[in-house]
Structures are given as C-alpha cells and as structure tokens.
Amino acid sequence: MWKVVVESKNQEQIRHLVFVDGINGRIRLHFDMVETSLRRKVYDNYNNPALGLPGYGPVRVEGGAATGVRDVDLAYEYMGDFYYFFKNNFNRDSYDGRGAELVATVRYCESYDDCPYDNDFWSSTKRQIVLGDGTVTDDCVGHELGHAVTDYTAGLCYFMQSGAINESYSDIWGEFIDLTNGKGNDSSSYRWYLFEDDKYGASRNMANPNIFEQPQRMTDYYYYCGIGDNGGVHINSGVGNKAAYLITDGGYFNGYSVRGLGLTKAAQIYYETLTHLLVSGSDYLDLYHALYQACMNLIGRFGITQNDCENVRYATLATEMNRTSTYCVYPKAPICDVGEPVDIFYDDVEGKEYWKLTPVTMLVLPKYLYSSEYARSGKYSLYGENLDVLSDFAISMKKGVSLPVGSALYFHFEHAYDFESEGSTMYDGGIVEYSIDGGRTWYDAGPMIINNGYDGVIYTGAGNPLSGRYAYTGTSFGFTSSRLNISSLAGRNVKFRFRIGNDEAYADDGWYIDNVRIYMCQVKIVDLTGYWVSVKQTCGRTSRCTIKGKFVVQNTGTSNSSAFKIRFYLSNDTIFSSDDLFLKEYSIKSLKSNTSKAISFNVKLTSGLNAAMRHVIAVVDADNVVNETNENNNLLPSVPFL
Ligand SMILES: [Ca+2]
Ligand SMILES: [Ca+2]
Ligand SMILES: [Ca+2]
Ligand SMILES: [Ca+2]
Ligand SMILES: [Zn+2]
Structure with missing residues (x-):
C-alpha cells in the first residue's frame, strides 16, 4: 500500500491524501485533506452595557442552527460571506491567512448613555468585530473584518493618510462583498453606498464621496x-474610494476617462497592493505607485492587461493621488537637485543595527528605540518617544561615516512627529545634531536643513532642556521628509543624532524616523563622439560598388552611457541633411566612461551608384536619447572616397 499526497503546485485548495494499492495500483482510500477553516462564533449582548467583550454566549457557533435573533443570524451569515470572498478570490484562509476564528458580538453597548450603540468596530486586541444593534449588514461586517485583513497584511497605521487608506480598504472589501454575495439590496441605485441596509441608513458613497x-x-x-x-x-478615505469605484466601474472624472476593469480584476489588484506593496506608513502617493505596480505584477493573470494598468493609472491621476493635498502635510524633500544619488550610508532600519539610545543632559531613557506601528519601509522605523517626564535623550548613530570630498553631500530622512503642544505653545520637541569628533561634541544641524526644517520654538516655562530652541514641534500630519545640505562636512567623519527634549508632564505620540540616508549627488558626465579610421570603395568592372568603413565611437565622459544608436549615411558633402542616403544602423547597449568601440561595416551600393568624392557621415546617438555634456560633436563626416 502506497500513501500518496496529491497536491497542486499553484492551487492550495487541492490537497488529497490517497492510498494506492501497491499490487494492482487501485486507489483504496481517498481523503480530501483541505478542511475549510471557516469557524464562526457570535455573542449577543442584547444591548446590555454590563456584558463587555466578547459578552454573552456564544449564542451561535459554526454549524449551529439559526437563533431567530436577526442580528445574530446575519452576523453569522455575513462572516461566512467575508470568509468565502477572501477564500475564493485570493485563497486566503480567514483574515490572518491561517484560519483564524471569526468572532462577532452583536447588539453591543459601551455605556448606558450610548445605548443602543450606533457604531461598529474591529478590536485588534480582542480579535473580534463588535456591532451595534441593527447595524449588521454585509458591507459592514466586510468592512470591520477588512480592518483585520489590513492589520495582518500592510498594517496601515490608523492615522492621517495611511489611516484613510486603511478605512478605504475596508469600504472596498465591504462593498465588493456586498456586490457579490447576492444578498441585501443590490439594485444599481444602491451600488457603491455603504451601510444602506442598516437601520441608520447609508453613510458613505464610493462613486460620489x-x-x-x-x-x-x-x-x-x-x-x-x-x-x-x-x-x-473616515473623511479622506473618500479619495481612495473614488479611485476604487473608477477602477471597477470606470467613468469620466476630473479630466480623465477611465475604462472600468470590473470587480474581479479590481479586487485582485487591490489585494496584491495590500499584501505586497504597502507598508504601515504608506500614503496616497505610495498608493498611486502601488496600484499601478500591482496591476503590472498581475499582467497575464485574471485576464489583466497593460491597458487595464493604464486605466488604473488614469483613476489614480483623476483622484490626484500623485499630488499632495494643497495644505496639511509638508511636501516631501527632494533627493537631489541635480545629478543622481550615490549612497554613503543608507538605513531602512530593518536590520536594527546602526542606532542606540543615549542620554544627553538627563539620564531618563524611553523603553523603546524601534516601532513596528508606523514605518516607511519594511516593518520598522526608529521611534523617539514623547515621554511625559522631564527628559533629554537621543537616537544616535553608533558609528561615524566618512564623507568624501568633491560632490554635494546630503543627509535625508523620512519622519513623522507628534509632540505635546497646545495652540501655539510647543511643550516638547526634537532636533537633529551632528558630531565630527566621534560624539564628544554635538552641534545643532538646524542651519543645514534645506527642506522641512524646524517649525516651532520650545516653550521656556516648563523646564524642557531644549527650552527656547527651534525644533520639530507639534504635528507633521503624518510622514514627510527632511533634507540637510552637509557639503560643509566633506572630508570629516560624521555622526548624526535625533535628540528629543520633553517637559515635566503630558505627552503625544513622539517621533518616527525611517530611511535615513547620507549620500552625494553626482552629475552624470557622458559625452559621445567618435572618429574615422578608414573608408574605402571597390568597384568591379561590371558589378556594383562596395564601400567599407571603420569608425570608432567614444565616450569621453566620466560616467557610463545608457543605450544609444549610430546611423551611417552617404552624403555629397560633409553636412548632414535629410536627403543623405541611409546605409546602416548599429545599437550600442552601453559605453563605459573613457572607452571606445570600433565599428566596421560593409555596404553594397545600388547599381550605378558610385561613392567617389562623397563622404559617409556617422550620426552618434542618432535618436538623441543620451544626455551629453556636448551635443555638438555627434555628426562625424569621413574623408571623401577616392
Ligand atoms: Ca453597500
Ligand atoms: Ca523601515
Ligand atoms: Ca545626445
Ligand atoms: Ca556629444
Ligand atoms: Zn472602519
């Protein structure tokens, strides 16, 4: 008897255990090993605030009979719709992808003066959804469990733009489930409304936020x-919702005509974006890039085409995701003004290796150095806590970095801060400092900040060690980035630190810092040109003339070139003009700095044509795709043929 497990490489839902008779090859026993992990549990607090969470019950568990209590039975049913939407479309087994039990408490009340409760939420600590009396709809259950999916995937921080995208994702999943489960009111007049079936009526519209x-x-x-x-x-989610509507149904908006992709393709693109491309601190600009990238990743699957991706792009352009809001968060700092960045130090903080917490004028230190709640890359960012006690500490580079001489040098980091303030009074805040003597002496780097510098002065009446100094204060409204021109530190070994000063009481969230980068901006210097080695014509008595040439193409610059083309023409004179006769074209993939390449060619002219006294003109970078320091040495005529 042979025991065989039959699996599909790309379809997880196929997994059979088969016992094959070793003598006659007959299948003796056959088990389907894929058990559905759908496990539901519903609690019912019947509007009694004393019951807490998860509350009374469970009153209905997986496989149990209907209770006759409308909210209980609907929660049970719609959690099933949520489960199968993710299972059937993405082969995701529950919100965590590992078959987590789906738990709901219905008719929940938080307090006596707010009862019946008119709200719903996902509790990440209790790992369950919580629903107020009469609010159990398919899009609502999908919305709240959608928050659970987001928690277990991109982990979008529930704050500012990343929070708006988190909310939007929940609306998208809720409405996608609503539109595909064949339950509730699905007439076209209700399409894209959220919570239209709950007793308080609809409260969002994705087609027209x-x-x-x-x-x-x-x-x-x-x-x-x-x-x-x-x-x-819950407000700015409208931008994401409108884009999802346009991607799915299409339409004309804000100057863009979008062809809808339909719900199936849209769902796949949104899922790919959430599970592979977004991180906890992603914003709308990231979503703009990510939705397009997700679509590109999926070309050839689910019928997704390049043209679909162009329409995804139109939807995100129409909703202006590529633009910062006209007010609110500071526009991000550019990397280089001219030239390309060459990194000297780069830390995405994922390795947790380059930084340490150091006391400055006081010994109090926070407990944490890293956060996994709000990052711009991967999972982690540096985290400087806004302590509610008098303190002065820094997140400091462990080792110095030697800065070269000769290029523009910059220090760049992405950060979000939220320090205690009240009106225009800034109680707590942070500054950037540098040292060029290994950390013995530190200087305020404020004067070097050229993008998004300090935005307040620390209040002097509450004992903050940074009292009276300019600093990052108040809120940055989410992640932005800052840049320092550190060219004056060229040739030095430099350390940076992020220093936080807190007064004697109260605190906000603190300072999140990610993708810290020290680099130089180098201008690419490429100059393509060339020279002729030889040209020669041979004409037989009866046959056609053949011309041979040898040309050397050069890159006299200090940077490598990208791909370009060379074309050769036969000309009556040494001036290249449109009536010159095209002979041959060559493609060059790349020409390294200060190198050359010889090209030999051989062309048989048409009958009766003779090149004598004419010239071949080489046109280097014929399509002008390479930016060169000298664009005027690209037309190179040969000596005349004899
Ligand atoms: Ca709906
Ligand atoms: Ca990171
Ligand atoms: Ca050129
Ligand atoms: Ca040139
Ligand atoms: Zn929500």
Missing part, C-alpha cells in the same frame, strides 16, 4: 486637515 462630505480627490474642498478622527481617516 461628496454626498457624505468626503473628498473625491486630493485638492477637494472636503479634504480634511486636522488631528480629529485620527487625522480624518
């Missing part, structure tokens, strides 16, 4: 800039 005072593009009147609602997460 303005109906519920949500923005549908970044420069919209309704775009919210403030710290309420975690930075307007």
Whole structure:
C-alpha cells in the first residue's frame, strides 16, 4: 500500500491524501485533506452595557442552527460571506491567512448613555468585530473584518493618510462583498453606498464621496486637515474610494476617462497592493505607485492587461493621488537637485543595527528605540518617544561615516512627529545634531536643513532642556521628509543624532524616523563622439560598388552611457541633411566612461551608384536619447572616397 499526497503546485485548495494499492495500483482510500477553516462564533449582548467583550454566549457557533435573533443570524451569515470572498478570490484562509476564528458580538453597548450603540468596530486586541444593534449588514461586517485583513497584511497605521487608506480598504472589501454575495439590496441605485441596509441608513458613497462630505480627490474642498478622527481617516478615505469605484466601474472624472476593469480584476489588484506593496506608513502617493505596480505584477493573470494598468493609472491621476493635498502635510524633500544619488550610508532600519539610545543632559531613557506601528519601509522605523517626564535623550548613530570630498553631500530622512503642544505653545520637541569628533561634541544641524526644517520654538516655562530652541514641534500630519545640505562636512567623519527634549508632564505620540540616508549627488558626465579610421570603395568592372568603413565611437565622459544608436549615411558633402542616403544602423547597449568601440561595416551600393568624392557621415546617438555634456560633436563626416 502506497500513501500518496496529491497536491497542486499553484492551487492550495487541492490537497488529497490517497492510498494506492501497491499490487494492482487501485486507489483504496481517498481523503480530501483541505478542511475549510471557516469557524464562526457570535455573542449577543442584547444591548446590555454590563456584558463587555466578547459578552454573552456564544449564542451561535459554526454549524449551529439559526437563533431567530436577526442580528445574530446575519452576523453569522455575513462572516461566512467575508470568509468565502477572501477564500475564493485570493485563497486566503480567514483574515490572518491561517484560519483564524471569526468572532462577532452583536447588539453591543459601551455605556448606558450610548445605548443602543450606533457604531461598529474591529478590536485588534480582542480579535473580534463588535456591532451595534441593527447595524449588521454585509458591507459592514466586510468592512470591520477588512480592518483585520489590513492589520495582518500592510498594517496601515490608523492615522492621517495611511489611516484613510486603511478605512478605504475596508469600504472596498465591504462593498465588493456586498456586490457579490447576492444578498441585501443590490439594485444599481444602491451600488457603491455603504451601510444602506442598516437601520441608520447609508453613510458613505464610493462613486460620489461628496454626498457624505468626503473628498473625491486630493485638492477637494472636503479634504480634511486636522488631528480629529485620527487625522480624518473616515473623511479622506473618500479619495481612495473614488479611485476604487473608477477602477471597477470606470467613468469620466476630473479630466480623465477611465475604462472600468470590473470587480474581479479590481479586487485582485487591490489585494496584491495590500499584501505586497504597502507598508504601515504608506500614503496616497505610495498608493498611486502601488496600484499601478500591482496591476503590472498581475499582467497575464485574471485576464489583466497593460491597458487595464493604464486605466488604473488614469483613476489614480483623476483622484490626484500623485499630488499632495494643497495644505496639511509638508511636501516631501527632494533627493537631489541635480545629478543622481550615490549612497554613503543608507538605513531602512530593518536590520536594527546602526542606532542606540543615549542620554544627553538627563539620564531618563524611553523603553523603546524601534516601532513596528508606523514605518516607511519594511516593518520598522526608529521611534523617539514623547515621554511625559522631564527628559533629554537621543537616537544616535553608533558609528561615524566618512564623507568624501568633491560632490554635494546630503543627509535625508523620512519622519513623522507628534509632540505635546497646545495652540501655539510647543511643550516638547526634537532636533537633529551632528558630531565630527566621534560624539564628544554635538552641534545643532538646524542651519543645514534645506527642506522641512524646524517649525516651532520650545516653550521656556516648563523646564524642557531644549527650552527656547527651534525644533520639530507639534504635528507633521503624518510622514514627510527632511533634507540637510552637509557639503560643509566633506572630508570629516560624521555622526548624526535625533535628540528629543520633553517637559515635566503630558505627552503625544513622539517621533518616527525611517530611511535615513547620507549620500552625494553626482552629475552624470557622458559625452559621445567618435572618429574615422578608414573608408574605402571597390568597384568591379561590371558589378556594383562596395564601400567599407571603420569608425570608432567614444565616450569621453566620466560616467557610463545608457543605450544609444549610430546611423551611417552617404552624403555629397560633409553636412548632414535629410536627403543623405541611409546605409546602416548599429545599437550600442552601453559605453563605459573613457572607452571606445570600433565599428566596421560593409555596404553594397545600388547599381550605378558610385561613392567617389562623397563622404559617409556617422550620426552618434542618432535618436538623441543620451544626455551629453556636448551635443555638438555627434555628426562625424569621413574623408571623401577616392
Ligand atoms: Ca453597500
Ligand atoms: Ca523601515
Ligand atoms: Ca545626445
Ligand atoms: Ca556629444
Ligand atoms: Zn472602519
């Protein structure tokens, strides 16, 4: 008897255990080893605030009979719809991808004065959804469990733009489930409304977010800039929702005509984006790039084509995701003004190896140096806590970095800060400092900041060790980036530190820093040109003439060139003109700095044509695709043929 497991390489849902008779090859026993991991549990607090979470029950578990309590039975049913939407479309087994139990508490009340409760939420600590009386709809259950999916994938921080994208994702999953489960009111007049079946009525519209005072593009009147609602997460989600509507159904908006991809393709693109491309601190500009990239990743699968991806791009352009809101977060700092960056030091903080916490004028240190809550790359960022006690500490580079001489040098980092303030009074804050003597002496790097510098002065009346100094204060409204011109430190071994000063009480969230980079900006110097070695014509008595030539193409610059073409023409004179006769074309993939390459060619002229006294003209970089320091030495005529 042979025991064989039959699996599919690309379809996880196929996995059979087969016992084959070793003598006659007959299959004796056959088990389907894929067990559905759908496990549901519903609790019912019947509007009693004393019951807490998970509350009374479970009143219905997987496979159990209907209870007759509407909210209980709907929660059970819609959690199943959520499960199968993710299982069937993405082969995802529950929100965590590992078959987590789906738990809901219905008719929940938080307190007596807010009962019946008119809200719903996903509790990441209790790992369950919580639903108020009469709010159990398919899009709502999908929305709240969608937050769980986001928690276990991109982990989009529920704050500012990343929070708005988190909210938008929940609306997208909720409505996609609603539109495909064949339940509830799916008439076209309800398409893209959220929570239309709950007792309070619809409260969002993805096709037209303005109906519920949500923005549908970044420069919209309704775009919210403030710290309420975690930075307007339930408001600014409108931008993402509008894009999802356009990608799915298509339409004309803000100058762009989008052809809809349909729900199946759209769902795959959104899932690819969430599971592979976004991180906890991603913003709308990232979503702009990520949705297109996700689509490109999926070309050839689910029927997705390049043209679909162009339409994804139009939807994100129409909603202006590529633009910063006209106010609110500071525009990001550029990397180089001219030239290309060459890294001297780069840390995405994923290795947790280059930094340490150091006391400055006081010994109090925070507990953490890293955060996994809010990062611009991977999982981690540096985290400087805004402590609620008098303190002065820094996140410091362990080792110095030697800066070369001869190029423009920059220090660049992405950061988000939220320090205690009240109105225009800035109680706590952070500064950037540098040392050129291994960390013995530190100087404020403030004067070197050329993009997104300090934005406040620390209040002097509460004992903050940085009292009276310019610093990063208040809120940055999410991640931005800053850049310092550190060219004056060329030739030095330099260390940087992020220093935080806190007064005697109260605190906000603190300072998140990621993708710290020290680099030079180098201008690429490429100059393509060349010279002739020989040209020769041979004409037989009866046959056609043949011309031979040898040309050397050069890159006299200090940087390597990208690909370019050379074309040869036969000309009556040494001036290249449009009536010159095309002879031959050569492609060069790359020409390294200060190198050359010889090209020999051989062309048989048409009958009766003779090249005597004429010239061959070489046209280097014929399509002008290489930026050169000298564009005027690319037309090179040969000596005349004899
Ligand atoms: Ca709906
Ligand atoms: Ca990182
Ligand atoms: Ca050129
Ligand atoms: Ca040139
Ligand atoms: Zn939500």
